[in-house]
Amino acid sequence: MIRVSVLGAGGRMGTEVVRALKDAQDMQTALLLGPDDDPSSINPSNTDVAVDFTSPDAVLRNTLTLIGQGVHSVIGTTGWTKERLDQVRQALDGHPGLSVFIAPNFAISAVLADRFAAMAARYFESAEVVELHHPDKVDAPSGTALGTASAIAEARRQAGMGPMPDATQQPDPSRGRVVDGVHVHAVRLRGLNAHEEVLMGNPGEQLTIRADSFERVSFMPGVLLAVRRAGSIPGLTVGLDHYLF
Ligand SMILES: NC(=O)C1=CN([C@@H]2O[C@H](COP(=O)(O)OP(=O)(O)OC[C@H]3O[C@@H](n4cnc5c(N)ncnc54)[C@H](OP(=O)(O)O)[C@@H]3O)[C@@H](O)[C@H]2O)C=CC1
Numbered sequence: 412m413i414r415v416s417v418l419g420a421g422g423r424m425g426t427e428v429v430r431a432l433k434d435a436q437d438m439q440t441a442l443l444l445g446p447d448d449d450p451s452s453i454n455p456s457n458t459d460v461a462v463d464f465t466s467p468d469a470v471l472r473n474t475l476t477l478i479g480q481g482v483h484s485v486i487g488t489t490g491w492t493k494e495r496l497d498q499v500r501q502a503l504d505g506h507p508g509l510s511v512f513i514a515p516n517f518a519i520s521a522v523l524a525d526r527f528a529a530m531a532a533r534y535f536e537s538a539e540v541v542e543l544h545h546p547d548k549v550d551a552p553s554g555t556a557l558g559t560a561s562a563i564a565e566a567r568r569q570a571g572m573g574p575m576p577d578a579t580q581q582p583d584p585s586r587g588r589v590v591d592g593v594h595v596h597a598v599r600l601r602g603l604n605a606h607e608e609v610l611m612g613n614p615g616e617q618l619t620i621r622a623d624s625f626e627r628v629s630f631m632p633g634v635l636l637a638v639r640r641a642g643s644i645p646g647l648t649v650g651l652d653h654y655l656f
């Protein structure tokens with residue numbers, strides 16, 4: 412049995428993870444932590460893998476603590492920057508065999524949409540990303556959209572493409588956040604869960620790639636897969652695609 416502790420166990424995702432763990436034949440729930448609990452209570456004597464769905468403010472500290480404790484992490488929490496990822500890599504240096512796995516999105520629809528967007532990017536002059544979420548989400552744009560924009564930008568760079576056409580004269584917030592040259596727009600609307608649209612255009616044609624996660628159960632197969640694979644790739648791994656393709 413894989414002993415799994417959950418940080419953020421009382422939250423929207425944490426609750427769903429606890430439910431999924433109960434249904435998984437090969438896993439058992441270990442510690443369930445909220446914001447007032449000490450993450451260093453998690454250690455190899457009680458936990459094989461810790462799952463983090465907390466908040467962008469808390470996740471780096473949690474992750475560094477768990478590395479210090481020698482416990483594998485599976486992380487869905489957003490808020491990662493290059494600098495924060497570098498801190499995790501550095502901390503892992505002293506812990507060979509330990510793994511930290513971060514996925515901006517655990518839903519297969521979103522992972523595939525990302526992959527399709529990266530494949531298509533080189534064939535279109537223009538590309539923009541629109542992410543749409545429930546209004547209780549604390550960060551914007553979504554971690555998924557930031558990743559999609561970076562993947563599109565990287566594909567365009569590799570294809571030797573320049574900037575996208577845009578005659579807007581002054582930078583304006585109405586054009587969204589520019590991530591690596593790609594405009595990203597965030598919608599917050601009651602009734603939504605997690606959705607993303609990638610719009611790509613050429614003269615006379617458009618491609619739309621859309622992923623809709625209607626319920627949080629959509630993230631669970633990805634979370635359980637990452638828990639089962641914990642430790643299989645030592646060090647820091649970002650993205651469920653590493654386990655899927
Ligand atoms: N990768 C993916 O597929 C997905 C990622 N996410 C991401 O997961 C994160 C959580 O989302 P969601 O569940 O909707 O958010 P919620 O606010 O519903 O849940 C977060 C929970 O974590 C608790 N918490 C905050 N700080 C700590 C801490 N230091 N230790 C333990 N618990 C803590 C919060 O408690 P309190 O409310 O009392 O502060 C809350 O119960 C977000 O970053 C979101 O973007 C969401 C969906 C899918």
Ligand SMILES: O=C(O)C1=N[C@H](C(=O)O)C[C@H](O)C1
Nearest residue numbers: 489515516548553554555605
């Ligand atoms: O907060 C959410 O709900 C989600 N957060 C993640 C993100 O920011 O990309 C994943 C998914 O979009 C749901």
